[in-house]
Amino acid sequence: AQSVTQLDSHVSVSEGTPVLLRCNYSSSYSPSLFWYVQHPNKGLQLLLKYTSAATLVKGINGFEAEFKKSETSFHLTKPSAHMSDAAEYFCVVSDLGVDSSYKLIFGSGTRLLVRP
Amino acid sequence: GAVVSQHPSWVICKSGTSVKIECRSLDFQATTMFWYRQFPKQSLMLMATSNEGSKATYEQGVEKDKFLINHASLTLSTLTVTSAHPEDSSFYICSARWGGSNQPQHFGDGTRLSIL
Numbered sequence: 001a002q003s004v005t006q007l008d009s010h011v012s013v014s015e016g017t018p019v020l021l022r023c024n025y026s027s028s029y030s031p032s033l034f035w036y037v038q039h040p041n042k043g044l045q046l047l048l049k050y051t052s053a054a055t056l057v058k059g060i061n062g063f064e065a066e067f068k069k070s071e072t073s074f075h076l077t078k079p080s081a082h083m084s085d086a087a088e089y090f091c092v093v094s095d096l097g098v099d100s101s102y103k104l105i106f107g108s109g110t111r112l113l114v115r116p
Numbered sequence: 117g118a119v120v121s122q123h124p125s126w127v128i129c130k131s132g133t134s135v136k137i138e139c140r141s142l143d144f145q146a147t148t149m150f151w152y153r154q155f156p157k158q159s160l161m162l163m164a165t166s167n168e169g170s171k172a173t174y175e176q177g178v179e180k181d182k183f184l185i186n187h188a189s190l191t192l193s194t195l196t197v198t199s200a201h202p203e204d205s206s207f208y209i210c211s212a213r214w215g216g217s218n219q220p221q222h223f224g225d226g227t228r229l230s231i232l
Binding site for chain 2: 032034036042043044045046049090094102103104106107108109
């Protein structure tokens with residue numbers, strides 16, 4: 001079965017500095033990987049997805065992620081943090097379930113704090 | 117595009133009552149809808165997957181008689197929490213997907229359910 005590990009439960013950065021949210025996955029085949037963001041008491045918004053095309057994936061709001069098979073990583077980055085980026089971020093892998101349907105497997109989440 | 121509307125956003129009710137939550141895809145036809153549960157400061161847990169016109173597939177440990185799911189059309193799925201008790205209090209989030217497994221899920225804003 002697929003799984004994802006988000007290495008940091010909390011990340012704190014200053015506004016205007018780079019953001020790095022780390023994610024490692026385990027997979028027995030070529031995975032589909034996603035990053036979602038969740039603001040308080042809200043649902044999840046898709047930031048970007050990787051589905052075996054370009055390894056560097058650009059998403060919304062200036063975020064991007066790079067798929068590195070050799071490192072089984074899919075880290076999320078942004079060159080310059082904005083106060084509005086403060087939220088919970090989930091790394092997600094698509095997994096084939098026992099009933100042959102695809103399900104999303106969520107990481108434990110990383111809370112991004114942005115200091116003024 | 118790809119907007120999912122979830123209603124109500126917040127509900128408080130007495131123990132023993134049943135609560136219905138609606139999930140609608142507003143600008144696309146959702147061949148598959150998903151229901152998740154999220155406890156405070158935790159990740160999302162998939163409860164069930166439903167395809168339009170067929171019975172929902174429940175994850176292990178989720179009581180199908182407790183959490184009734186109906187997916188009668190390509191734009192609407194409902195989750196009914198029957199005879200709700202305080203332990204059912206949680207944040208419930210639906211998502212909808214059009215097409216195959218490599219397509220992203222689009223999430224509603226969630227429903228906070230509080231059982232007194």
